[in-house]
Amino acid sequence: MTRRAFWGMALGAPTLGGAFLWRHSTTIQLSRRECRLAGLRPPRPIRLLHLSDLHASPVVPDILIEQAIDQAVALKPDLFCLTGDYVTARAEFDFGWYQSQLRRLSAIAPSFAVMGNHDGGVWAARTGGFESLRQLNDLLQSSGIQLLPNANTVVEAAGARLQLAGVGDLWAQEVDGQSAFHGLDPRLPSILLAHNPDTKAILRDYPWQLMLSGHTHGGQIVVPGLGAPLAPVKDHRYLSGVKPWGERWIHVTTGIGNVGGLRFNCAPEIALLSIDGA
Ligand SMILES: [Fe+2]
Numbered sequence: 001m002t003r004r005a006f007w008g009m010a011l012g013a014p015t016l017g018g019a020f021l022w023r024h025s026t027t028i029q030l031s032r033r034e035c036r037l038a039g040l041r042p043p044r045p046i047r048l049l050h051l052s053d054l055h056a057s058p059v060v061p062d063i064l065i066e067q068a069i070d071q072a073v074a075l076k077p078d079l080f081c082l083t084g085d086y087v088t089a090r091a092e093f094d095f096g097w098y099q100s101q102l103r104r105l106s107a108i109a110p111s112f113a114v115m116g117n118h119d120g121g122v123w124a125a126r127t128g129g130f131e132s133l134r135q136l137n138d139l140l141q142s143s144g145i146q147l148l149p150n151a152n153t154v155v156e157a158a159g160a161r162l163q164l165a166g167v168g169d170l171w172a173q174e175v176d177g178q179s180a181f182h183g184l185d186p187r188l189p190s191i192l193l194a195h196n197p198d199t200k201a202i203l204r205d206y207p208w209q210l211m212l213s214g215h216t217h218g219g220q221i222v223v224p225g226l227g228a229p230l231a232p233v234k235d236h237r238y239l240s241g242v243k244p245w246g247e248r249w250i251h252v253t254t255g256i257g258n259v260g261g262l263r264f265n266c267a268p269e270i271a272l273l274s275i276d277g278a
Helices: 003-025 062-074 095-106 122-126 134-142 197-203
Strands: 029-037 046-051 079-083 111-114 151-157 160-166 190-193 210-213 241-245 248-252 269-277
Touching (some): 029 248, 046 062, 079 095, 095 111, 111 160, 111 190, 197 210, 197 248
Parallel strands (some): 190 210, 210 248
Antiparallel strands (some): 046 269, 151 160
16 A cells, blocks of 8 residues: 555545544434324324434534424424423523524424423533523423423324323433323323433333333444444333333434434434324
Protein backbone atom coordinates (compact mmCIF):
# COMPACT_ATOMS: atom_id res chain seq x y z
CA MET A 1 0.00 0.00 0.00
CA THR A 2 1.33 3.41 -0.93
CA ARG A 3 1.67 6.12 1.68
CA ARG A 4 -1.15 8.11 -0.01
CA ALA A 5 -3.45 5.06 0.03
CA PHE A 6 -2.62 4.41 3.68
CA TRP A 7 -3.48 7.96 4.73
CA GLY A 8 -6.56 7.89 2.53
CA MET A 9 -7.78 4.83 4.40
CA ALA A 10 -6.71 6.14 7.81
CA LEU A 11 -8.53 9.45 7.39
CA GLY A 12 -11.32 8.47 5.02
CA ALA A 13 -12.73 5.42 6.82
CA PRO A 14 -13.55 7.19 10.10
CA THR A 15 -14.98 10.15 8.17
CA LEU A 16 -17.19 7.89 6.08
CA GLY A 17 -18.15 5.86 9.14
CA GLY A 18 -19.06 9.03 11.04
CA ALA A 19 -21.12 10.33 8.11
CA PHE A 20 -22.93 6.99 7.89
CA LEU A 21 -23.72 6.98 11.62
CA TRP A 22 -24.86 10.61 11.54
CA ARG A 23 -27.14 9.96 8.59
CA HIS A 24 -28.49 6.81 10.23
CA SER A 25 -29.13 8.74 13.46
CA THR A 26 -31.06 11.48 11.67
CA THR A 27 -33.17 9.51 9.18
CA ILE A 28 -36.64 8.95 10.60
CA GLN A 29 -38.54 5.82 9.74
CA LEU A 30 -42.30 5.36 9.96
CA SER A 31 -43.21 2.17 11.80
CA ARG A 32 -46.77 0.94 11.25
CA ARG A 33 -47.92 -1.53 13.90
CA GLU A 34 -51.17 -3.21 14.88
CA CYS A 35 -52.73 -4.49 18.05
CA ARG A 36 -56.17 -5.54 19.28
CA LEU A 37 -57.82 -4.70 22.57
CA ALA A 38 -60.62 -6.66 24.21
CA GLY A 39 -63.70 -4.54 24.85
CA LEU A 40 -62.90 -2.05 22.10
CA ARG A 41 -65.43 -1.82 19.26
CA PRO A 42 -64.40 0.98 16.94
CA PRO A 43 -66.19 1.33 13.58
CA ARG A 44 -62.67 1.43 12.14
CA PRO A 45 -59.25 0.89 13.75
CA ILE A 46 -58.01 3.79 15.88
CA ARG A 47 -54.91 5.45 14.45
CA LEU A 48 -52.70 6.40 17.39
CA LEU A 49 -49.43 8.19 16.69
CA HIS A 50 -46.85 7.43 19.35
CA LEU A 51 -43.91 9.82 19.72
CA SER A 52 -41.23 9.67 22.37
CA ASP A 53 -37.75 10.72 23.41
CA LEU A 54 -37.41 13.82 21.27
CA HIS A 55 -34.46 14.85 23.45
CA ALA A 56 -34.17 18.46 22.26
CA SER A 57 -30.48 19.21 22.85
CA PRO A 58 -27.34 20.25 20.96
CA VAL A 59 -26.78 16.67 19.70
CA VAL A 60 -30.30 16.39 18.25
CA PRO A 61 -30.78 18.82 15.35
CA ASP A 62 -33.92 20.96 15.50
CA ILE A 63 -34.66 19.85 11.96
CA LEU A 64 -34.91 16.21 13.11
CA ILE A 65 -37.68 17.09 15.57
CA GLU A 66 -39.36 19.32 12.98
CA GLN A 67 -39.28 16.50 10.41
CA ALA A 68 -40.71 14.03 12.93
CA ILE A 69 -43.58 16.40 13.62
CA ASP A 70 -44.04 17.09 9.88
CA GLN A 71 -44.42 13.35 9.26
CA ALA A 72 -46.61 12.78 12.29
CA VAL A 73 -49.01 15.59 11.36
CA ALA A 74 -49.17 14.48 7.71
CA LEU A 75 -50.50 11.08 8.85
CA LYS A 76 -53.59 12.76 10.40
CA PRO A 77 -53.94 10.31 13.32
CA ASP A 78 -56.94 10.20 15.65
CA LEU A 79 -54.74 11.04 18.62
CA PHE A 80 -51.14 11.62 19.63
CA CYS A 81 -49.49 10.05 22.65
CA LEU A 82 -46.11 11.28 23.84
CA THR A 83 -44.13 9.30 26.38
CA GLY A 84 -41.43 11.56 27.75
CA ASP A 85 -37.84 12.77 27.50
CA TYR A 86 -38.67 15.96 25.61
CA VAL A 87 -35.27 17.31 26.65
CA THR A 88 -31.93 15.92 27.76
CA ALA A 89 -31.31 16.60 31.43
CA ARG A 90 -28.54 19.19 31.44
CA ALA A 91 -28.96 20.55 27.91
CA GLU A 92 -30.63 23.86 27.14
CA PHE A 93 -33.57 24.15 24.75
CA ASP A 94 -35.48 26.93 23.01
CA PHE A 95 -38.87 27.12 24.77
CA GLY A 96 -40.59 29.22 22.06
CA TRP A 97 -39.39 27.07 19.19
CA TYR A 98 -40.39 23.88 21.00
CA GLN A 99 -43.82 25.23 21.87
CA SER A 100 -44.46 26.19 18.23
CA GLN A 101 -43.57 22.65 17.13
CA LEU A 102 -45.63 20.82 19.74
CA ARG A 103 -48.64 23.04 19.03
CA ARG A 104 -48.73 21.58 15.53
CA LEU A 105 -49.72 18.23 17.08
CA SER A 106 -52.50 19.51 19.32
CA ALA A 107 -53.82 21.66 16.46
CA ILE A 108 -54.92 18.58 14.52
CA ALA A 109 -55.71 15.89 17.11
CA PRO A 110 -56.13 15.39 20.87
CA SER A 111 -52.66 15.01 22.35
CA PHE A 112 -51.64 13.40 25.63
CA ALA A 113 -48.33 13.06 27.41
CA VAL A 114 -46.35 11.76 30.35
CA MET A 115 -42.88 12.75 31.52
CA GLY A 116 -39.58 10.89 31.29
CA ASN A 117 -36.55 10.72 33.53
CA HIS A 118 -34.79 13.58 31.69
CA ASP A 119 -37.68 16.02 32.06
CA GLY A 120 -37.24 16.83 35.74
CA GLY A 121 -37.30 15.29 39.21
CA VAL A 122 -34.85 13.43 41.39
CA TRP A 123 -33.04 11.57 38.58
CA ALA A 124 -32.78 14.63 36.33
CA ALA A 125 -31.50 16.78 39.21
CA ARG A 126 -28.73 14.25 39.89
CA THR A 127 -27.59 14.56 36.27
CA GLY A 128 -27.70 18.36 36.07
CA GLY A 129 -31.29 18.71 34.88
CA PHE A 130 -34.42 20.29 36.32
CA GLU A 131 -35.25 19.57 39.95
CA SER A 132 -38.95 19.86 39.20
CA LEU A 133 -41.22 19.25 36.24
CA ARG A 134 -42.41 22.85 36.20
CA GLN A 135 -40.63 23.92 32.99
CA LEU A 136 -41.77 20.89 31.01
CA ASN A 137 -45.27 21.08 32.45
CA ASP A 138 -45.41 24.69 31.24
CA LEU A 139 -44.08 23.73 27.80
CA LEU A 140 -46.54 20.91 27.21
CA GLN A 141 -49.60 22.57 28.70
CA SER A 142 -49.01 25.80 26.79
CA SER A 143 -48.66 23.68 23.65
CA GLY A 144 -52.17 22.30 24.09
CA ILE A 145 -51.00 18.84 25.16
CA GLN A 146 -52.85 17.25 28.07
CA LEU A 147 -50.57 15.84 30.70
CA LEU A 148 -51.52 12.68 32.57
CA PRO A 149 -49.37 12.89 35.71
CA ASN A 150 -50.66 9.86 37.58
CA ALA A 151 -54.06 10.66 36.14
CA ASN A 152 -56.50 9.32 33.58
CA THR A 153 -59.05 10.55 31.10
CA VAL A 154 -61.66 9.25 28.69
CA VAL A 155 -61.07 9.92 25.00
CA GLU A 156 -63.16 9.42 21.91
CA ALA A 157 -61.29 8.27 18.84
CA ALA A 158 -62.55 6.84 15.56
CA GLY A 159 -66.05 6.68 17.04
CA ALA A 160 -65.00 4.60 20.05
CA ARG A 161 -64.42 5.42 23.70
CA LEU A 162 -61.36 4.38 25.60
CA GLN A 163 -59.36 5.47 28.62
CA LEU A 164 -55.83 6.77 28.83
CA ALA A 165 -53.96 6.47 32.13
CA GLY A 166 -50.57 8.07 32.60
CA VAL A 167 -47.93 7.64 35.30
CA GLY A 168 -44.88 9.61 36.35
CA ASP A 169 -41.43 8.31 35.56
CA LEU A 170 -39.97 5.21 37.19
CA TRP A 171 -36.42 6.55 37.71
CA ALA A 172 -37.87 9.82 39.01
CA GLN A 173 -39.73 7.70 41.59
CA GLU A 174 -42.98 9.31 40.48
CA VAL A 175 -45.08 6.24 39.64
CA ASP A 176 -48.38 6.27 41.54
CA GLY A 177 -50.65 3.56 40.16
CA GLN A 178 -53.46 4.21 42.63
CA SER A 179 -53.85 7.82 41.50
CA ALA A 180 -53.31 6.98 37.83
CA PHE A 181 -56.08 4.40 37.75
CA HIS A 182 -58.44 6.02 40.27
CA GLY A 183 -62.02 6.15 38.98
CA LEU A 184 -61.40 4.24 35.75
CA ASP A 185 -64.45 2.67 34.18
CA PRO A 186 -63.80 -1.11 34.15
CA ARG A 187 -66.07 -1.49 31.12
CA LEU A 188 -63.80 0.61 28.90
CA PRO A 189 -60.43 -0.53 27.53
CA SER A 190 -57.43 1.32 28.97
CA ILE A 191 -54.13 2.36 27.47
CA LEU A 192 -51.30 3.14 29.87
CA LEU A 193 -48.66 5.77 29.12
CA ALA A 194 -45.44 5.10 31.04
CA HIS A 195 -42.04 6.37 29.91
CA ASN A 196 -40.02 3.35 31.01
CA PRO A 197 -41.25 -0.12 29.93
CA ASP A 198 -39.88 -1.59 33.18
CA THR A 199 -42.82 0.20 34.84
CA LYS A 200 -45.03 -2.72 33.78
CA ALA A 201 -43.94 -4.84 36.75
CA ILE A 202 -45.18 -2.43 39.43
CA LEU A 203 -48.42 -1.76 37.56
CA ARG A 204 -49.20 -5.43 37.05
CA ASP A 205 -52.30 -5.34 39.20
CA TYR A 206 -53.96 -2.40 37.45
CA PRO A 207 -56.47 -2.74 34.60
CA TRP A 208 -54.57 -1.75 31.45
CA GLN A 209 -54.50 -3.64 28.16
CA LEU A 210 -51.79 -1.78 26.24
CA MET A 211 -48.79 0.13 27.56
CA LEU A 212 -47.00 2.79 25.49
CA SER A 213 -43.38 3.46 26.39
CA GLY A 214 -40.14 4.92 25.11
CA HIS A 215 -36.94 5.39 27.14
CA THR A 216 -34.96 2.57 25.49
CA HIS A 217 -34.18 4.38 22.20
CA GLY A 218 -34.43 0.80 20.92
CA GLY A 219 -31.10 0.24 22.60
CA GLN A 220 -29.58 3.18 20.65
CA ILE A 221 -26.47 1.11 19.84
CA VAL A 222 -27.53 -2.31 18.56
CA VAL A 223 -24.67 -4.67 17.76
CA PRO A 224 -25.50 -7.61 15.44
CA GLY A 225 -25.20 -10.83 17.42
CA LEU A 226 -24.78 -8.98 20.70
CA GLY A 227 -27.97 -6.97 21.00
CA ALA A 228 -28.23 -3.69 22.88
CA PRO A 229 -25.86 -3.83 25.86
CA LEU A 230 -26.42 -0.17 26.71
CA ALA A 231 -30.24 -0.30 26.83
CA PRO A 232 -31.23 1.37 30.13
CA VAL A 233 -33.80 -1.21 31.21
CA LYS A 234 -33.81 -4.41 33.24
CA ASP A 235 -36.05 -6.30 30.82
CA HIS A 236 -34.36 -6.38 27.41
CA ARG A 237 -37.30 -8.18 25.81
CA TYR A 238 -39.12 -4.86 25.41
CA LEU A 239 -36.76 -2.53 23.57
CA SER A 240 -38.91 -1.75 20.51
CA GLY A 241 -42.05 -2.81 18.69
CA VAL A 242 -45.36 -4.15 19.90
CA LYS A 243 -45.13 -7.37 21.94
CA PRO A 244 -47.43 -9.37 24.19
CA TRP A 245 -46.98 -9.43 27.96
CA GLY A 246 -49.29 -12.16 29.15
CA GLU A 247 -52.76 -11.13 28.02
CA ARG A 248 -51.65 -7.53 27.44
CA TRP A 249 -49.59 -5.60 24.92
CA ILE A 250 -46.57 -3.36 25.28
CA HIS A 251 -45.52 -0.93 22.57
CA VAL A 252 -42.05 0.58 22.84
CA THR A 253 -40.92 3.14 20.29
CA THR A 254 -37.26 3.76 19.54
CA GLY A 255 -38.10 7.48 19.71
CA ILE A 256 -36.76 10.44 17.77
CA GLY A 257 -33.67 11.83 19.46
CA ASN A 258 -30.84 10.31 21.40
CA VAL A 259 -28.36 10.95 24.18
CA GLY A 260 -24.74 11.30 23.15
CA GLY A 261 -25.26 12.03 19.47
CA LEU A 262 -25.36 8.73 17.60
CA ARG A 263 -27.46 5.68 17.01
CA PHE A 264 -26.27 2.45 15.42
CA ASN A 265 -28.50 -0.12 13.75
CA CYS A 266 -31.49 1.45 15.45
CA ALA A 267 -33.08 4.32 13.52
CA PRO A 268 -35.25 7.06 14.98
CA GLU A 269 -38.91 6.45 14.34
CA ILE A 270 -42.43 7.73 14.58
CA ALA A 271 -44.86 4.88 15.25
CA LEU A 272 -48.41 4.68 13.95
CA LEU A 273 -50.46 2.14 15.86
CA SER A 274 -53.61 0.75 14.34
CA ILE A 275 -55.76 -0.39 17.28
CA ASP A 276 -58.80 -2.54 16.68
CA GLY A 277 -61.16 -4.60 18.81
CA ALA A 278 -60.17 -8.15 19.73
FE1 LIG B 1 -34.73 9.00 26.38
